Amino acid sequence: MSHDRREAGFKRRTRVADALATLLDAVDPHGRTESVPLADADGRVLAEPIDAPAPVPSYDRAAMDGYAVRAEDTFGASDRSPTVLRAVGTEADAIAPGEAARVHTGSAVPDGADAVVMIEQVETVGEEVEAFDAVAAGENVGEAGEDVADGQRLFKAGHALRPSDLGLLKSVGLDAVSAYEPTSVAVIPTGEELVQADPDPGEVIETNGLTVSRLVERWGGAARYRDVVTDDEDALAAAIEADLDADVVVTTGGSSVGERDLLPEVVDAVGEVLVHGVALKPGHPVCLGVADGTPIVSLPGYPVACIVNAAQFLRPVQRRVGGTSAPPFPTRRATLGRKIASEPGTRTFARVSLDEPGADDDEGGLPTAEPTRASGSGILSSVALADGWVVVPEPQEGLDAGAVVDVQLWEGSR
Template identity: 35%
Template sequence: MLDFDEAQARLAAAGKPPSISESCPLHQAQGRVLAQTLFATLDLPPADNSAMDGYAIRYADYAEGHRFPVQQRCYAGLAPEALQKSKTIRIFTGSLIPEGADTVVMQEDGEEFGNEFQIHHLPAQGAHVRHQGEDVRTGDQLLAKGTRLGAAELALLASQGYAELGVYSRLKVGILTTGDELIQPGQPRSAEQIYNSNGPMLAGLVNNMGAEIVHVMHAADTEASLDAAFGTLLADCDLVLTVGGVSVGEKDLVKPAIEQFGGTLDMWRVCMKPGKPVALAYANDKPIVCLPGNPASAFAVFTVLVSPLIRGMQGRAQVFPDIQFGRIATDKVLCDKRDEFLRVQACYNAQATLELHAFPKQGSGVISSLPWASGLARIPANIQVGNGDVVPYYDLRHWLV
């Protein structure tokens, strides 16, 4: 069997990074991938300003019992006057610091009498002043090429005045499920049929990663149906994901269908559980990944094998998310000839140690384990693992985005 780490590396390198970029309005850039490195165009803050509602003073003017005449009330967005000796200017959060002032006294630390302000608690000199450029300096690198944009990144770019961004074109993905036993949810079902859960599941996984789902198709177990489906998918998509139909049974017709389009299919028996049967093919110079048919197997393979491929084809700088480590909670010794990926829930105990609790049933068709799990715990092949042993943990919050 193909070593898991080798399979992961080969799949991650199976696609080409994007070469086409486009301009995208800032407010529509959530989930897109930067096609260029961006730099700061101005200092942030652009000028010294107040971190509090309060009173701007010259620290040297303070004397116990002194009442500062209020020279001006200056709201954020207005230009303050230069501060006169022994006076104060009433300012608010975000107000510019007046010329000559060096300290802000919070309004709670003093009291106004008429039009005069008396300090009850003197802060340290320079308190509550945000200094020009203390956050970002002009010319600093803001975000590197290959960064996936979220709300935090958009806030940073907006603060620098970026209204349009150069981003890579969205990766176009097609999904194909096969099997005459499958019917679409909402349709009447006979005893020999099951509802197609793989199609909606894979569509959700792909969508969550920011790729564009072009087609979610189902093909009957016939050459004509599969040929028609692949013709559409290869014409419209950059990456095709299939489920089922790549074994050696009489109705496993995906392999010959791919060969009809000049493709070659490399069948792998990956040393992982669940998810041993995986196939990689190329047709029309586009990768096709064939996943196992059981939902939990398809989910695990997508998480640890397919998601790095998608990130690479999106142009992301980080293809492999970080792997965490936690202590497995189990009442039996775990050991298998393959790397086993258990569906687990992670939580911190009273000692702040990450504990991994496995779902009671780990069968590859146990769909109820998927919404329950927070991640996958990897039990290394041919190594005995018992309660409290430390194992790698693949957090779905990081591996499926």
């Protein structure tokens, strides 16, 4: 990479979608798998497809408390003319014509029975049962395999498990799954001005590395939160090379075109810069590269720009290396409270807070998305105190007040 970038700045910025595609095309899933107990598998990514080894339920079961009967024995039954059947108790494995067996919700339906008369529709008289309702075959009966069929494909490889998925897998008799190991991500904060606490004038408390490492964990990875590395090419190169055994390396700071922005040259020296400068605001100086097959994401040093780029580039590549893809961010529809300005050709991420409709508003009214007053990319509180961001696509020149928008609730994602 030529050093004349410092004089030229960013004359050309790659579109966000193109930059991400370039990065993802340069990496492959790490392929490492392990057996994970179901109790520990929430959020884990399946390495193999899962087919049901058994049906659920594995037997025909009563869907109601009542009496299991042969449906044809009840035909014609009514309040005035009940059908009289012989009671055979609650432990019967089978019934014959003209018999009824007491069943409870979820219990097995005896052989020979094909329906259940609800307990509210019967009376017992000695050893006989009077049924006041005619039932059809299959009525109030859950058939074997009604929930899950034997051999049914439940999940594809690459699926990220949710709590409800774990319950389903347990119901078919599984107690562990084959999952990809969590993606290891080395997080290297850089900058000679950074300190961990008690800053002197001219020093800044390191926050980007902490924030990014915790995002890595939330997104299902395993973070290595490293010490701050100063603005020195040899030190930066050594730090990156020491962590190339990680699945992803991410640096914070030093990615722009100033005299102390050394990361693009360093990445190009240890590997290859794929993209430097993206049509994105805030945070266009992001640098994306690869070395020895390990993707390197160099995030800008301004906290807001760092977070925006982490969500747009680090999250997808971390998921890709971990064997799956990043799902869309959850969104909330809202009405824009004030105009958002943006530069045509640049994808803009505007931080907003959501004001819920009051009690006097019309029922079903949308919340109001209020852009934060502090818009600078160095104002960390503008993200921490926001509920999400509104994305202004590249072709648009801002959004007007009153527009109905989708607010990306990015921090609630996995």
